[in-house]
Amino acid sequence: MSLSRHMALAALAAALLVITGTSADAQEKPRTGGILNWFDYGDPGRLDVHAESPLVVQQATAGVYSGLLQYDPDEPSKIIGDLAERWTASPDGKTYTFHLRKNVKWHDGQPFSSADVKASFDRVLNPEFKSPKCGAALKPMVASVEAVDPNTVEFKLKFAAAPFLPSVASAWCRVAAKHILAKYGDLNAPEAQIGTGPFKFKKYERGSVIEWEKNPNYFITGLPYLDGVKQFILVGGPTQLAAAKASKVMLWDAWPPMRKTQADELARARTDVDIYQAPINTVFFVYLNAKKPPFDNPDMRRAVNLAIDRQDLVSKALEGAGVPCAILDPKLVGDFALPLDEVAKAPGCRQPKDADIAEAKKLVEKHYPGGIDVEVAVRQVGNYVDRGQLVIAQLRKIGIRGTMKTHESAAGYAAFGKGDFTIIASQDRAMDINEPSGVFHIAYTTDSGSNYGQYSDPKVDEMAERALKETNRDKRKQAYWELQRYLLAKGDHASIAVGWVEGWFFKDKKLRNYKPGLTTYDNNTFMKVWIAQ
Amino acid sequence: MSRAVARFVVAQPLGAAGALVVLILIAVALLAPLLAPHGPKETGFAPYVAPSREFPMGTDQVGRDMLSRVIWGARLSLYVGVASVLFGITLGALWGAVTAYVGGGADIGSQRVVDCLMALPPIILALSLMAALGQSVNNVILALVILLIPTAARTVRSVALGIAATPFIEAAEAAGASRARIVFRHLVPNCLASYIVLVTTNISYAIVVEASLSFIGAGAPPDEPSWGGMLAAGIQALETAPWMVFFPGLAISLAVFGLNLLGDSIRDLTDPRLRGGLG
Numbered sequence: 042m043s044l045s046r047h048m049a050l051a052a053l054a055a056a057l058l059v060i061t062g063t064s065a066d067a068q069e070k071p072r073t074g075g076i077l078n079w080f081d082y083g084d085p086g087r088l089d090v091h092a093e094s095p096l097v098v099q100q101a102t103a104g105v106y107s108g109l110l111q112y113d114p115d116e117p118s119k120i121i122g123d124l125a126e127r128w129t130a131s132p133d134g135k136t137y138t139f140h141l142r143k144n145v146k147w148h149d150g151q152p153f154s155s156a157d158v159k160a161s162f163d164r165v166l167n168p169e170f171k172s173p174k175c176g177a178a179l180k181p182m183v184a185s186v187e188a189v190d191p192n193t194v195e196f197k198l199k200f201a202a203a204p205f206l207p208s209v210a211s212a213w214c215r216v217a218a219k220h221i222l223a224k225y226g227d228l229n230a231p232e233a234q235i236g237t238g239p240f241k242f243k244k245y246e247r248g249s250v251i252e253w254e255k256n257p258n259y260f261i262t263g264l265p266y267l268d269g270v271k272q273f274i275l276v277g278g279p280t281q282l283a284a285a286k287a288s289k290v291m292l293w294d295a296w297p298p299m300r301k302t303q304a305d306e307l308a309r310a311r312t313d314v315d316i317y318q319a320p321i322n323t324v325f326f327v328y329l330n331a332k333k334p335p336f337d338n339p340d341m342r343r344a345v346n347l348a349i350d351r352q353d354l355v356s357k358a359l360e361g362a363g364v365p366c367a368i369l370d371p372k373l374v375g376d377f378a379l380p381l382d383e384v385a386k387a388p389g390c391r392q393p394k395d396a397d398i399a400e401a402k403k404l405v406e407k408h409y410p411g412g413i414d415v416e417v418a419v420r421q422v423g424n425y426v427d428r429g430q431l432v433i434a435q436l437r438k439i440g441i442r443g444t445m446k447t448h449e450s451a452a453g454y455a456a457f458g459k460g461d462f463t464i465i466a467s468q469d470r471a472m473d474i475n476e477p478s479g480v481f482h483i484a485y486t487t488d489s490g491s492n493y494g495q496y497s498d499p500k501v502d503e504m505a506e507r508a509l510k511e512t513n514r515d516k517r518k519q520a521y522w523e524l525q526r527y528l529l530a531k532g533d534h535a536s537i538a539v540g541w542v543e544g545w546f547f548k549d550k551k552l553r554n555y556k557p558g559l560t561t562y563d564n565n566t567f568m569k570v571w572i573a574q
Numbered sequence: 575m576s577r578a579v580a581r582f583v584v585a586q587p588l589g590a591a592g593a594l595v596v597l598i599l600i601a602v603a604l605l606a607p608l609l610a611p612h613g614p615k616e617t618g619f620a621p622y623v624a625p626s627r628e629f630p631m632g633t634d635q636v637g638r639d640m641l642s643r644v645i646w647g648a649r650l651s652l653y654v655g656v657a658s659v660l661f662g663i664t665l666g667a668l669w670g671a672v673t674a675y676v677g678g679g680a681d682i683g684s685q686r687v688v689d690c691l692m693a694l695p696p697i698i699l700a701l702s703l704m705a706a707l708g709q710s711v712n713n714v715i716l717a718l719v720i721l722l723i724p725t726a727a728r729t730v731r732s733v734a735l736g737i738a739a740t741p742f743i744e745a746a747e748a749a750g751a752s753r754a755r756i757v758f759r760h761l762v763p764n765c766l767a768s769y770i771v772l773v774t775t776n777i778s779y780a781i782v783v784e785a786s787l788s789f790i791g792a793g794a795p796p797d798e799p800s801w802g803g804m805l806a807a808g809i810q811a812l813e814t815a816p817w818m819v820f821f822p823g824l825a826i827s828l829a830v831f832g833l834n835l836l837g838d839s840i841r842d843l844t845d846p847r848l849r850g851g852l853g
Contacts, residue, residue, distance in 0.1 A: 278810050302622065302814040309813070357621050357636055421791060424635075427807070430797040431636050434617040445795040447709065 069553065073266045075572035077552070079292040080275040080284060083422050083450035084248045089228035090215055091165050094173040094490055095454055096296050096471055099212055101251050102228075103565040104270060105148075106215035106236035107260075109139055109158060109194070110206065114569045117558045118475075120210045124153070124237065125194075134201030134512070141192045145260045147218045148235045148242075155188035160219035162186040162196075173490030174213035177482050178204070178473050181509060200510045203517075207474035212558075212565070239265040239568040248274055259568075266571035276450070278303065278424060286310040291549035291572075294557050295565075296321060296469060297423035298544020301360040307547060314547040318362065320372050322472045322559065323542045325354070325363065326484060327432060328457070328465035331496040331535040335413055336463065339533040340404045345464075346389045346532040347401035348439045349432065355540045358428040358467075362543040366390035368485075368525045369477055370541035373559075377477035377518055379525040387529035389537075401439040412440030418462045419445065420453035429466035436464075457493045465493060469542055475559045477521050481505040484536040485528065494535025501528065589839020595832025603649040612639040614646035614799040622815045632817040635807055640817065644825050646799040651829060654711065654784045654794075655777040658718030662780075663772045665719070666726025671761050673727075674734035675753070685731070691724040700783060704792040711794045714787060718780050726772055733768045734761055767844040774840045778833035785826050801826045 085097040090106065111123040122128070125139040145153040165176040166183055182202040187195045198205060208214065217228055218235050225233040234242030237260065240253035251272040255265055273290065275281045282303050284290050288311065293299060299307065304316050329336035329345055336342050351365035364370050366385060369378035384390055389397060405412065417436075419429040426447060433443035443464065448456055457465055470491045472479035482489050486505045487497040504527060508520035528534055548555055551573045558564035583590040602609060612619075616638060623633040631640035673681045691699070703717035737743065738761065746756050785802030787793030794800040796807075801822040808818030 279812075302811055306813045353617075357617070360621075424810075426791075426796045427636050430615075431617055433797055434615055434636075437615070444710070445797055447791065447796070 069573065071266050071553070071569075071571045072573060073571070074268050076269045076271055077267050077291055077567060077570060077572065078271045078273065079290045079295070080273045080281060081251065082281070082295065082297060083276055083420075084274050085251075086247075086451035087229045088231065088234060088245070090213060091161070091172050091175055091217065092170070092227060092229075093454075095450065097450070099174075100295055100565060101245075101272065102215070102234060102236075102242070103212055103238075104240035104253050104265075104567055105234050105238045105242045106217065107238050108210060108212070108215050110210035111212075111566075112210055112558055112564055114554075114556060114564055114566070117556050117564050120206055123210075124158070124216055135198045137196045137198070137205065138189070139194045139196070141194065142260055143192055145237050146258055147221075147237055148256060149218075149221075151218065151220055153216075153218075153237055154191040155194045156191070157219045158194045158216055159186050159188045160222055161216045162214075164217075164222065165214070174473050175208070175211065177488065177490030178208040178211065178479070179214070180488070181482065181506065182208070201512050202509060203512070204474055204476045204478045204509065207476050211473040213473050239566055240267075240270060243269065250274060261568070265568045267567060270567055276422065282306060285314075285547065288313075288549075291552055292547070292555065294546045294548065294555075296323060296471065298362075298542070298546055300424070301362065301545065304545035304547075311547075313550050315550060316545055316547045318543060318545050319557065320364075320370065320541060320543045322370075322373055322475060323469045324472075324480060324484070325359070325428070325539040325542050326465075326468050326470055326491075327537040327539055328462070328468060328493045329535040329537070330460060330463050331494045332460055333463060335409065335415070336494070336535065338408060340408060342533040342535060344401040344404040344439055345436065345441070346534070346537055347397040347404075348394075348435055348441075349389060349537055349539065350394055350435050351390060351539045352392060353435070354428065354431055358424060358431055359540070359542060359544070362545070363540040364543075365540040366538070367541055368528055368538050369480060369521065373472075373475055373541070374477045377521045379522050379529075384525075384529065388532050390529070398438055405440040409440065412442055414442045414444065415463045416446050417443035417464045417466045418453065418456070419447055419466045420450045420468070421447045422450045423467075423469070425467040432464075432466040460493070460495055462493070467539075468493070477517075478505070478509050481508075481524065484538075485534065492536065496535035498531075498534070501534075586839040586842065588835045589842070592832045592835025592837075592839060595828055596836050599648055599652060599829050599832065602645055603652040606646050606649045610639075610642035610645040612642040614638070614643045615797055616642070622811065624815070625817050631821045632815065634804070634818050635811060635815070640804070640821055643799040643804060644801070644821050647801045647804065647822065647825060648829070650711065650794065650798060650800055651781045651784065651826075654714055654718065655780040655833075658715045658780045658784075659722060659773050659776045661715070662719040662722025663726040663769065663776060666723040667730040667765060667769050667772070668762070669723065670727040670730030670732075671734040671765055672757055674731040675738050675757050675761055681731075684727070688724040688727050691720075692728070696721050696783065697786060700787055701790075701792055704787060709792065709795050711798060711800075714784050714793050717787075718783055721783065722776060722780070725776070726769075729772060730765050730768055733765050737761055737764045771837065771841045771844055774833070774837035778830040778837065781826070781829055781833070 081097045081100055083097050085101045087093050088102055090098055090102050108123045109125045110120050113119040113121045124141055126142050128137055128139045130137050141155060147153055164170060165172040166180055182198050182205050184197045184199045189195050221233055221235045231245040239256055239259045241256050243254040244252040254269045275284055285293060285307055298321055308316055327349055329342050331337055355363040355365040371378040417429055417433055419425040429445050436443050470483050484491050486502050504524040508517055508524055511517040511520050553571050553573050555570045556564055617636050619633045619637040621635050621637045623629050625632045629639055634640055673684045700717045700721055707713040743760060746760055784793055788800040788802030789806045794803055796803055804822035805819055
């Protein structure tokens with residue numbers, strides 16, 4: 042880990058310490074009982090955390106399951122065991138052995154064993170199984186998973202890979218019960234939400250609320266402190282803000298973050314909350330469908346890449362809270378990110394935009410002399426509709442006349458997953474791990490989990506794989522710099538990074554021991570959270 | 575002409591005020607490209623700028639001039655209102671007149687269809703239609719046409735039934751006039767007064783439905799300058815930028831108020847009972 046990364050994490054940890062009042066928490070005796078109320082930004086519809094990528098799916102099920110590993114609820118930058126008590130790595134870094142906790146029970150009373158771990162990871166690693174988060178991260182690295190005995194599991198890697206442990210600890214790589222997978226075939230139904238986590242899945246009322254209740258047999262004695270967690274499904278900024286202002290929710294640490302104006306409004310309405318600004322390890326992407334006209338044409342993709350004014354979008358849509366243009370955010374991955382002053386000179390990012398707009402216009406005119414009409418899709422979540430309008434306005438300057446089509450959240454995911462779109466004006470993609478490889482395996486390589494545009498460039502795949510396999514830190518950094526330079530210079534990718542998203546969040550001052558994760562949605566098991574009187 | 579106007583102003587002062595508002599609305603809609611200082615979709619300004627000399631109605635959440643959007647919104651509202659009412663009321667009126675004259679099974683059957691359509695709450699029906707048709711201004715018009723047809727059919731049918739029983743229709747039948755001639759030469763022209771009242775009173779209704787659909791995100795696409803859409807965006811920043819709600823809200827209120835005053839006035843003038851002071 043680089044010095045700058047250490048410094049970034051230390052600074053973030055210090056900030057979070059102030060926000061969450063850890064020193065005060067440590068002096069107080071945790072109080073048991075109470076229900077934590079917060080919200081999902083949309084209705085997840087499907088609940089299979091292995092198979093889905095919407096953040097609401099992860100949020101809906103986070104406290105129900107355990108992972109082999111987890112990010113420490115007390116110190117979110119640190120990886121600790123969860124179902125694994127301890128683990129060892131072979132000297133060549135290609136074999137990891139996990140020793141599991143004994144006497145762990147599933148919520149239905151069945152005993153947990155290594156067979157469950159194998160079944161879960163075999164499932165996400167199956168080439169036929171679409172696993173856009175856990176699977177997309179692990180498939181390039183993991184060769185096989187074996188249950189050595191009922192309490193030991195061995196992972197064989199294809200090569201020594203730095204992102205392996207962070208990926209296994211990701212909240213998307215939860216362990217599901219083998220007998221439940223056999224019974225239901227997937228994890229979509231509420232009845233299939235049988236985990237080993239601190240909370241049991243209690244209720245899912247479509248479009249209304251998701252509830253968990255305390256697991257009295259949780260394998261860590263004394264936890265959780267809360268009696269339960271309620272997640273209201275609140276769609277749209279005004280509804281979410283109204284609930285926050287009316288003290289109906291105690292926490293806003295999920296996507297979408299509040300914008301500055303919303304945070305100011307909340308600060309005027311409530312004095313019993315701590316409001317803080319933070320990066321959320323999420324990229325705001327514009328996607329082009331590389332399999333359909335007109336964006337199957339590299340010139341047209343290049344035109345859009347040149348025309349999108351990232352700075353304007355970050356300034357207006359994110360109210361300035363974000364890092365425009367960057368493929369990797371230095372605040373999150375330190376010097377693995379290409380220096381921002383170099384990024385700012387890249388085609389499409391450089392300001393003023395006049396030369397890029399003129400070039401983009403020529404490219405469009407070359408193929409569509411009278412301009413072209415396209416449908417611009419967005420999901421009706423967060424402020425995507427506003428972002429979409431800005432993108433449409435920018436594209437109009439180069440002769441691409443967009444008409445907006447809005448989708449309900451789950452319906453949008455379904456359409457985008459099938460390639461049923463021309464342009465997606467806004468889709469935030471959260472990283473699974475706070476590691477440079479994350480973003481490339483989310484959106485840039487051919488098999489990446491959120492490569493909605495179905496873009497494929499063998500050179501990108503080869504460069505990403507080479508960087509992933511590199512064990513020497515400096516060489517790895519150089520490999521990622523080369524990859525970023527290549528993507529910025531070529532400028533015809535179907536996943537266009539507008540910027541890294543930051544925003545404002547809050548937590549009720551009565552909430553104790555809540556530490557926001559370094560990636561959105563890690564640490565939302567609430568296993569150690571409690572509510573003061 | 576000027577005398578007629580003066581007589582109208584004296585006889586119907588509220589109607590005259592409504593007519594003035596409607597005339598201004600039409601003028602603003604027609605002259606939008608000349609009156610609006612900026613394009614309605616131009617996003618080149620800072621967001622949430624309060625009303626000032628440069629932006630008399632402020633800017634919205636993505637940096638568009640609200641004055642330009644409100645001006646262009648008049649064009650969109652009027653287009654939706656007039657087009658949907660002309661198509662919807664005309665088709666409904668023809669349906670009502672024809673089935674009233676034909677009578678029998680055709681009349682009974684068609685009225686049951688009207689019953690079914692009228693049994694559905696209008697906004698639910700409009701929402702369902704928009705969900706099926708997809709978001710566009712022309713689809714809003716189509717949804718409104720489907721909403722307006724049954725109202726017009728039921729109203730005009732009741733008028734046409736009365737006219738069909740009058741001696742001049744019997745005389746036309748006795749003279750051997752064809753059914754089509756009787757309907758289009760004698761029946762329909764005599765329903766014209768009802769038709770005009772339906773048109774004038776329903777334009778404001780259509781504008782309100784369009785604004786309502788856009789407000790809930792099911793009407794015109796969000797970047798179109800729809801007053802309802804502007805209201806919806808404004809709600810998101812009610813405390814920060816109240817002008818985003820105030821001006822489109824004012825525009826909707828004024829337009830509907832003016833159209834209602836005018837519609838009421840025309841109804842009064844065309845209804846002999848009200849005209850004679852019997853109403």
